[in-house]
Amino acid sequence: MIRFEGVHKWFGKLHVLNNINLHVRAGEVVVVCGPSGSGKSTLIRTINDLEPINEGKLIVDGMDLSEKKTDINKLRAEIGFVFQQFNLYPHLSVLKNITLAPMKIRNKTRKEAEEKALALLERVGLSEKRDAYPTQLSGGQQQRVAIARGLAMDPKIMLFDEPTSALDPEMIGEVLQVMKDLALSGMTMIVVSHEMGFAREVSHRIIFMDFGTILEEAPPEEFFKNPKHDRAKQFLKQILSPMH
Amino acid sequence: MIGGLDFSVVSDNLSYFFIGRYPKGPLGGVGLTLYLAVVSLALSFIGGLVLGLMSVSRNRLLRFGSSTVIQTIRGMPLLMVIFWMFFLLPAMLGSGMTASWTIIVALTLFTSAYMSEIVRAGIVGIPKGQTEAAISTGLSHGQAMFYIILPQALRNMIPSFVNQFVSMIKDTSLAFIVGVTELTQIATQINNRTMLYPTEIFIFIAVIYFVICFAFTELSRWLERRLAYRKAI
Ligand SMILES: Nc1ncnc2c1ncn2[C@@H]1O[C@H](COP(=O)(O)OP(=O)(O)O)[C@@H](O)[C@H]1O
């Protein structure tokens, strides 16, 4: 479904992605973790070309992102992206946030799009908020709407960039629950997150990034029980310590 | 008589102040001032939007074109733009150009340049995450601009727009130098005719300009409130 082959990316002199090789199969749930600044966001942002790659090959859903003639908008329509800061459209109601893209891109009628949106709102537990505006919602509610907005396009892949990092602790659970349900429904997901409980429960694979490289790649049991690299051990100790 | 002033010169010429020789002759006075302002306002809104969008375009040529126009106009006094148009437009377009339209073109050009800066700042001021969210759902950059960025940016721009429009209403008074019979020209005419009441006449038109500008400002406040995002309860 997603294949990185020797991918490099630079921000000026900064080598943010250094020889990334990664293959994510359909239906797989992959959690990406690692220290701040290690390139996790950049990695998942290359998948829908929010950050273009500089070198190597990146194939997503059969489309080659290094090819000029690839229709990027078409590719993006197949990939849902959930941001740390939610990024809901503040001037549109919850319902319109969700129906905009299906109506403009999939040419759905308002009725079809709204029916689908309402079903998704039900799924994320926010049916009663259909006419609310984003500023009237809590962070956890906004993030669940953002997930519904991504799902409205019937994506083949869902990408999450630290979806719970901007949330108050008491709201993290409700968002993770929606993501767990989604994972169990068979969605292909890549999740940048330090929520190790989520990783342990539903992910198939954990990827540990450091300085722009994939340092470690293992099923969760293995990753938690005996991480191979010192950096990963250090990181796990920090993240799992009672201080967190 | 108010405080030794005699406003009968105003009341005697009231209809001339407000509509000129209309309906027997052309519209003038306050009516023409408003006409010039509203038409130029509508046109410079479009002009400002076009120049502003060009200036944030991903196409270098468009960016260069808009910045050339904007910098050139911003380097000129409005009075000079009016003179240029007064002599240039008839030469270019023949004599079909009325003095009023000359003023409209000059005001539109001048105000568009300033409006485009407001538009540009408004667009740039919307967080990058909004565009990213929009294009991530598959919308093109143009669609993201049209459905997501501009609607938010335009709301934020309302106060600056109104500022610009209020200065434009006052700038229409410059039309009197090319013989357009808007409010200031009419006041000058009446003053030249009667010779006795300049204070009364110019107090009166000052009040009129003030009332128009005040009304526009209030209108914008009302509009701002109506369009404010629904705030948390
Ligand atoms: N647009 C950008 N321009 C320049 N440097 C950037 C940009 N985005 C990220 N970086 C830098 O690239 C590195 C990796 O960033 P990022 O992928 O956001 O890391 P992470 O998500 O793991 O914290 C960081 O050092 C960051 O400062």
Ligand SMILES: [Mg+2]
């Ligand atoms: Mg990040």
